[in-house]
Amino acid sequence: MKRTVFILILIALLVLLGVWMFVLGRQRTIVMRNEDIDRQGITYEAAQIVGISFDGAEEKEITYDDAAIFYLVGSSHKLKLRVADEDGNTLRVVEKTIKLDLSKNISVDIPELLENKEEVIKLTGKMW
Amino acid sequence: MSQNLTFTEKLKNFFISNAVPILFVVITLLAVPVSGFSANYLIQEMITRIGRNSFLVLSLLLPIIAGMGLNFGMVLGAMAGQIGLIFITDWSIVGIPGLVLAMLISTPISILLGILCGSVLNRAKGREMATSYILGFFINGVYQLVVLYFMGGIIPVKSPSLVLSRGYGIRNTVALDGVRQVFDNMIPLKIGEISIPLGTFFIIALLCLFILWFRKTKLGQDMRAIAQDMKVAQSAGIPVDRTRIISIVISTVLAGYGQIIFLQNMGTLSTYNSHDQTGVFSIAAILIGGATVSRATIPNVFIGVILFHMMFVVSPMAGKNLIGQAMLGEYFRQFISYGIIAIALVLHAWRRQKDKEMERRSLRGVKAEKQPQAEK
Amino acid sequence: MKKLLVLLVVAMFSVFAFSAAAFHIGVVTGTVSQSEDDLRGAEALIKNYGDSASGGMITHLTYPDNFMSEMETTIAQIAGLADDPLMKAIIVNQAVPGTAEAFRKVREKRPDILLFAGEPHEDPGVIAPVSDIAINADNIARGYTIIYAAKMLGAKTFVHISFPRHMGYELLSRRRNIMEQACKDLGLKFVFETAPDPTSDVGVAGAQQFVLEKVPAWLKKYGQETAFFCTNDAHTDPLLKRIAELGGYFIEADLPSPLMGYPGALGVDLKAEQGNWPAILNKVEEAVVAKGGKGRMGTWAYSYGYATTAGLGEYAKNIIEGKAKLNNLKDLLAAYNVYTPGAEWNGSNYKDMNTGIKSKNHFLLYQDTYVFGKGYLGMTKITVPEKYFGIK
Numbered sequence: 001m002k003r004t005v006f007i008l009i010l011i012a013l014l015v016l017l018g019v020w021m022f023v024l025g026r027q028r029t030i031v032m033r034n035e036d037i038d039r040q041g042i043t044y045e046a047a048q049i050v051g052i053s054f055d056g057a058e059e060k061e062i063t064y065d066d067a068a069i070f071y072l073v074g075s076s077h078k079l080k081l082r083v084a085d086e087d088g089n090t091l092r093v094v095e096k097t098i099k100l101d102l103s104k105n106i107s108v109d110i111p112e113l114l115e116n117k118e119e120v121i122k123l124t125g126k127m128w
Numbered sequence: 129m130s131q132n133l134t135f136t137e138k139l140k141n142f143f144i145s146n147a148v149p150i151l152f153v154v155i156t157l158l159a160v161p162v163s164g165f166s167a168n169y170l171i172q173e174m175i176t177r178i179g180r181n182s183f184l185v186l187s188l189l190l191p192i193i194a195g196m197g198l199n200f201g202m203v204l205g206a207m208a209g210q211i212g213l214i215f216i217t218d219w220s221i222v223g224i225p226g227l228v229l230a231m232l233i234s235t236p237i238s239i240l241l242g243i244l245c246g247s248v249l250n251r252a253k254g255r256e257m258a259t260s261y262i263l264g265f266f267i268n269g270v271y272q273l274v275v276l277y278f279m280g281g282i283i284p285v286k287s288p289s290l291v292l293s294r295g296y297g298i299r300n301t302v303a304l305d306g307v308r309q310v311f312d313n314m315i316p317l318k319i320g321e322i323s324i325p326l327g328t329f330f331i332i333a334l335l336c337l338f339i340l341w342f343r344k345t346k347l348g349q350d351m352r353a354i355a356q357d358m359k360v361a362q363s364a365g366i367p368v369d370r371t372r373i374i375s376i377v378i379s380t381v382l383a384g385y386g387q388i389i390f391l392q393n394m395g396t397l398s399t400y401n402s403h404d405q406t407g408v409f410s411i412a413a414i415l416i417g418g419a420t421v422s423r424a425t426i427p428n429v430f431i432g433v434i435l436f437h438m439m440f441v442v443s444p445m446a447g448k449n450l451i452g453q454a455m456l457g458e459y460f461r462q463f464i465s466y467g468i469i470a471i472a473l474v475l476h477a478w479r480r481q482k483d484k485e486m487e488r489r490s491l492r493g494v495k496a497e498k499q500p501q502a503e504k
Numbered sequence: 505m506k507k508l509l510v511l512l513v514v515a516m517f518s519v520f521a522f523s524a525a526a527f528h529i530g531v532v533t534g535t536v537s538q539s540e541d542d543l544r545g546a547e548a549l550i551k552n553y554g555d556s557a558s559g560g561m562i563t564h565l566t567y568p569d570n571f572m573s574e575m576e577t578t579i580a581q582i583a584g585l586a587d588d589p590l591m592k593a594i595i596v597n598q599a600v601p602g603t604a605e606a607f608r609k610v611r612e613k614r615p616d617i618l619l620f621a622g623e624p625h626e627d628p629g630v631i632a633p634v635s636d637i638a639i640n641a642d643n644i645a646r647g648y649t650i651i652y653a654a655k656m657l658g659a660k661t662f663v664h665i666s667f668p669r670h671m672g673y674e675l676l677s678r679r680r681n682i683m684e685q686a687c688k689d690l691g692l693k694f695v696f697e698t699a700p701d702p703t704s705d706v707g708v709a710g711a712q713q714f715v716l717e718k719v720p721a722w723l724k725k726y727g728q729e730t731a732f733f734c735t736n737d738a739h740t741d742p743l744l745k746r747i748a749e750l751g752g753y754f755i756e757a758d759l760p761s762p763l764m765g766y767p768g769a770l771g772v773d774l775k776a777e778q779g780n781w782p783a784i785l786n787k788v789e790e791a792v793v794a795k796g797g798k799g800r801m802g803t804w805a806y807s808y809g810y811a812t813t814a815g816l817g818e819y820a821k822n823i824i825e826g827k828a829k830l831n832n833l834k835d836l837l838a839a840y841n842v843y844t845p846g847a848e849w850n851g852s853n854y855k856d857m858n859t860g861i862k863s864k865n866h867f868l869l870y871q872d873t874y875v876f877g878k879g880y881l882g883m884t885k886i887t888v889p890e891k892y893f894g895i896k
Contacts, residue, residue, distance in 0.1 A: 018232045025216075025225025027306055031859055067861050071306075073222055104220055128286040169587040173580065289627055292672065300572070301601040303630040308608075394575065395605040396626070401572035441580055444565065449557060454564040455535045455543065461577070462568070 025073065028100050028125075033067045034110045044111035047091075051082035052110075054098075075100050081114065096121055103127055144482050148475045149418045152435040152468065156442070159464075163445035170441065172322045177437040178430065179312060179325035180393040182332050184386035185410045185429045187379050189339055191256075192424040193348070194375035195355025198411045201245040201260035201376065205383025206403035207271045208237035213307075213388060213397055214275070214298060218285045222306030224314065227392055230307070234384040241267060242380035246373030253358070257421070264407060275399060298399050308395040328389060335382070336426050351375055355422065408469065412436055415472040420480065440465055524559035527592040529820050530585035533813055534598065535566045541761065542597050542622075544779045545813025548843060553821070556588075562817065563588065567600055575602040582606035586614045593820035597622030597813045599631060599638070607634040618820050618830070622812040628854055632866040636830055639816065641759065641808055642851055642868035643675050647682030648892050649883045651690055653755045653873050654731035656881060657800065661693040661726040665715070665734040665743070667701045676735050682895050683733070695726065702738040712742045719746035731755055740765035748797040756873050761807035762788045770795055781806045782845075789876045798877030805874040806844040812869075815840035831865050840869070848872040850884035855893060 034046045046064050053059040054070055054077050062068045081094045096113070097120045100106065106125030113121065133141070143150065160170070184202070191199040212230035221229050245263055252259040279285045280296035290298055314327025342348045350371050353361040362368050387406060391397050414424055417432020440461070447460025531549060533542040546564045554560015565581050568574040583606045585594050594610060596603050599621035607619045611634065621638040624631040632638050654662055664680055671677045680696070687694035699718070702711040715734075719742070723730060731753035734743055740757050744765045747754045757764040762784050767774055770791040777783040785805050792801055819839035822828035828835035837849045851869035855862045873881045 014232060014235075018229055021225035021229040021232070022219065022221055025221035025223050025229065027220040027222040029220070031861075067859060069859065069861065071222075165584065166587055169584065173584075289629065299627075301626055301630075303604065303627065305630070308605075394579065394602075395608065396575065396602055396630075398572050398575050398601050401570075402575070404573035440577065441584070444577075444581060445584065448565065452555075452557065454533075454546070455566045458535055458566040458568060 023102070026102055026104070028072045028104060028106055030070045030072060030106045030108060030123075031067055032062070032070065032108050032110055034062050035065050035067075037109045037111055039112060044109070044115055046111050047083045047114075048086045049084040049088060050110055051080075051084065053080045053082075054078065056080075072100065081110065083114065098123055100124075141486070144479060146418055147479060148416055148472050149431060149435060151471065151475070152416050152439065155464075155468070156435060156438050159439070159442045159446040162449055163442035164449060165442060165445060168321050170438070173441050174434055174438060175322065175324055176393065177441075178433055179328040179332070180390050181410070181413065181433050181437065182429060183328075183335060183389045184383060184406060185413050185433055186332070186335050186339065186426070187382035187386050188410060188414055189424055189426070189429070190342070190351070190375045190379045190382075192419070192422065193343065193355060194351035194372055195358075195422065196249060196372060196375065197257040197421045198414070199260055199376065199379050199383075200257060200264050200407045200411065201242075201249075202379060202383035202386075202410065203264040203403050203407040204241040204245055204267050205234075205238045205380035205385075206387035206406045207267065208234040208241060208380070209384035209387035210391070210397060210399070210402060211237055211271075211275070212384070213304060213391060214279070214285065214290065214302060214399070216307065217302055217304060217397075218287045218290050220287075220306060223310050226307040227310060227388060230388050231385055234388065235381055238381040238384040239377055242377030243373060245380060246376035249376060250369045250372055261407075268403070271403075272400060300399050300401075302397040302399055304391060304395050304397055307392050309393055311389060311392055325393070328393070331389065339426065347371065347374065409436070412469040412472055415476055416468065420476060436468075439468060525554065525556065525561040525590070527561070527824055528556045528563050528588055528590045529553075529561055529817055529824075530563045530565065530582075530588075530591055530594040531813060531817055532565045532567055532582055532585070532594070532596045534571075534600075535569055538569050538571075539598060539809055541763070541807040541809035542813050544807075545597070545810040545815075545843070546817070547779060548810070548814045549817040553817075556590075561821070563591070567596075567602075571600040571602070575605075578602035579606040579609065583609040586610040586617055591617055592824045593618035593620065595620040595622065595813065595816045595820060597809065597816065599624035599626065599635075601625050604631045604634050607631075618823060620816045620820060622816055623809070628856065628863065628866055632854070632863045636865060637816070637819075637836070638854075638863075638866040639812055640854065640866070640868050642870040643679045644682060644868065644893055645850075645852065645888045646756075646870050647679040647895075648686045648888045649870065649873070649886060650733060650755045651683055651686040651692060652886055653802065653875075653881050653883055654753060655690050655692060657731070657753050657755070657875065658729060659692065659731035659753045660729040661695060661731070662687050663695045663697050663722060663726065663730055663732045665697045665699050665732065665739060666736070667698055669701050669703070670735045678896060682892050685892065685895055693726075697722065699734070699736075699739055702736060708738045711736075711738055715739050715742040716746060719743060719752070720750055723750055723752050728752065734758065737764065741768045744769035744801065747801060748792065748795040752800070754801045756802050756804060759808060760802075760804035760871075760873075761809075762803050762805065763807060764803065766792070766803070781810070785874070792876040799875060802873045802875040802881070804871040805847040805880075806871065808871065811840055811844050811849075811871070814843040818842050833867065836867065837869075844871065847874065847880065848882075848884040852893075857896060 032052050034050050036046050037044050048064050049061060051059040051061045052068060054072060060068045077098045079096045079098045083091045085091060094114060099120060099122045101124050103125040104127060106123050187202055188199055212234035215233050216226045216230045248263055249256045249259055276297045279298050280291040285291055290302060292299055311327045312325030317324045317326045350366045353366055354368055354371055358368055413432040413436040414428055416436045417428035419428040443464040444457045444461040448454055448457025531546040533546050536543055550562045550564060553562050556563040563585060567578045567581055571578050578600060579602045582596060585591055594617055603621055604626050610617055610619060619635045621631050621635040623640060624638050651662060664683060684694045700706045700711045700714050702708040728751045732743055734740055735758050744754060766788045772788055772791045774784055777787060819828060819836050822839055823830055840849045849869055849871050851867050853862050854866035854868055873883045875881060
């Protein structure tokens with residue numbers, strides 16, 4: 001009896017450890033798209049060049065109508081967006097805090113993100 | 129046994145009992161200069177391979193202690209480890225949490241397979257090695273069925289980079305980008321040009337300590353008693369069958385972890401083939417390290433890994449430089465590396481015979497001294 | 505024993521003593537039993553630039569035949585090349601599983617080495633980020649060009665022969681759909697015919713027998729102006745045999761090469777011409793014309809595997825010597841052309857279907873179609889309409 005209880009508790013603990021590892025190690029795939037988009041009749045125009053950097057990492061530059069993939073672990077991230085014109089002159093720099101849930105694949109439209117005035121942005125996407 | 133042996137006899141005994149490692153040291157010493165590799169490269173490669181393979185080879189020790197011979201059934205554990213890795217890749221769990229989770233997933237599978245393997249081996253006492261070898265093929269079939277047909281269908285695996293586009297079955301290579309070498313780089317250390325996978329070494333050291341400790345426990349003592357004589361152990365009240373199963377279960381679970389460590393270093397899982405050579409190569413390594421079917425120590429493991437893999441690294445280049453054609457270099461490697469496995473097994477058999485002869489002789493000597501009246 | 509010793513000394517001497525070339529290029533291919541053409545490409549490079557063991561430029565190695573189980577060896581072979589301080593580029597063709605990991609290893613130690621992957625087996629998303637350039641055969645564009653060529657030759661119907669297992673492969677089923685759409689757009693009738701899978705219980709012999717018996721019936725059913733295409737190498741042999749005898753068209757094989765199907769179908773002995781592609785082409789052409797297949801049967805003049813090994817080697821050399829730029833399609837194709845005189849190449853960047861992201865260093869290439877008794881068709885000059893690249 002005591003043995004069974006011990007084993008059950010052990011299994012429960014291991015399952016908990018598994019869940020904890022899942023949350024801790026979950027990697028989100030984020031596709032940042034720089035395309036013109038329509039949201040309820042309003043068109044958000046994409047910038048000519050956008051430089052994207054998460055958590056102070058090296059910047060990835062994408063042009064108009066292009067996209068880039070980022071892999072992030074953990075839920076809270078600092079995002080820095082540098083908007084530039086065709087010749088590469090920086091027009092403005094936007095910094096945001098991004099909160100992610102446990103979704104695995106997240107697609108972000110940069111023009112929409114730039115319009116968003118909030119400091120902290122929650123992003124959600126597809127679970128699988 | 130050896131109290132009244134002359135020096136030459138002792139020397140002869142040393143050579144006989146260490147014939148395999150000595151042969152390998154000689155071959156390696158010949159092949160290294162021919163290969164033209166730099167010392168730095170070889171040292172780095174050996175350190176990497178110790179980190180990569182030792183855990184797998186160490187998992188063979190327990191069944192040897194329990195007198196069950198070389199556990200070809202470790203392939204079962206390797207498959208369980210791979211299933212764990214497939215799941216964490218699908219869920220995209222990265223870093224150390226990913227590997228820990230993979231180990232957690234592999235454990236129950238390994239335990240089940242280990243119990244199965246142990247029960248079968250209990251019915252085939254004395255023929256454990258051949259039985260476990262064939263059992264490996266059987267479970268390989270089950271593994272393929274599960275991975276090729278059930279995953280993506282009955283078992284939910286969703287990532288398009290994992291599942292074949294027909295909707296079920298796992299692709300034949302799985303990139304382990306997220307968990308690549310995370311144990312190795314857990315504690316970064318670089319001496320000169322050579323990087324040392326200290327994290328992995330730490331885990332391997334823990335396992336060595338575990339094995340040393342385990343030998344002294346009641347269970348470990350029981351296993352040794354069973355290895356000595358099963359009938360005597362049985363009459364002494366040791367649950368023989370159960371203990372044997374436990375030794376296989378532990379070995380299988382460790383093999384699963386070993387395969388995860390192996391693959392995190394490799395960074396790529398070849399879904400249907402990664403486990404193919406695990407058993408044979410690990411066993412070859414431990415035999416080359418001087419172990420026998422009935423006696424194996426931790427130093428055997430490390431010596432074996434170094435010698436076996438040194439041969440693996442240098443033989444293709446050595447072959448190419450000797451013969452002058454790339455393709456023949458590759459065939460030379462196959463010839464050498466599979467040849468040495470064969471030699472190791474043959475030498476092992478020869479040595480066992482010599483051991484028996486010596487035992488018989490010394491037994492006769494002891495009997496002659498102590499119980500002269502018992503003769504005739 | 506003495507001989508062996510001499511050999512040993514010579515080998516050691518040759519390893520250490522000569523290093524005339526300013527840099528080395530490592531080439532890793534399969535062996536003759538797995539992929540002969542790839543290996544012949546490496547031999548062509550050695551012929552031109554010398555073996556590094558005797559003062560030349562090329563270090564040639566092979567990966568294991570059963571590369572799926574011996575990945576550890578593949579990785580060690582490729583990564584081991586980086587131990588040579590003169591090594592400046594590594595070319596792997598075909599880039600079997602393990603190549604990506606080996607490339608990562610090389611990168612960590614020697615970021616200056618150029619890493620080229622020909623025909624990668626690993627996913628584009630895995631291999632492309634770790635290599636400097638990755639090359640695949642352009643099955644997407646060919647889905648259109650093959651139909652276009654069939655029309656040029658005068659075909660009215662296009663028969664696509666395959667079976668369920670192959671249609672389970674993503675690229676093959678995608679090409680089939682592209683072909684169907686192209687047929688619709690160019691005014692051909694598209695027919696899908698099933699032939700037995702040679703790996704099933706009927707075996708290669710059974711599958712070939714089926715094709716031998718079926719082609720006359722198909723020709724009767726669809727008329728003489730019918731072009732055939734099959735996805736399986738084993739089906740190619742009997743198909744070519746019947747087309748040469750009875751009529752119909754054959755544009756090119758799944759992986760086209762004068763060696764694909766023709767020698768077996770027409771009984772051409774090519775032992776003397778081994779590795780000499782123009783001579784092989786000539787001899788096969790003679791045989792095809794003699795059997796009456798003039799103007800109806802085509803191929804790529806040079807094997808893709810051969811051209812990729814040799815072309816990538818040449819490209820690497822040009823880059824190191826400062827004569828070409830990395831990831832410049834024009835320079836890349838120029839390097840290919842060195843080994844395929846007369847045959848033009850064309851290609852495009854690989855685009856991921858799921859994300860729509862264009863890979864800057866992953867190229868899809870195809871060669872001009874050569875029709876026996878007629879010459880090159882100029883397929884590389886055709887622009888494939890953008891919409892075909894979006895067909896799934």
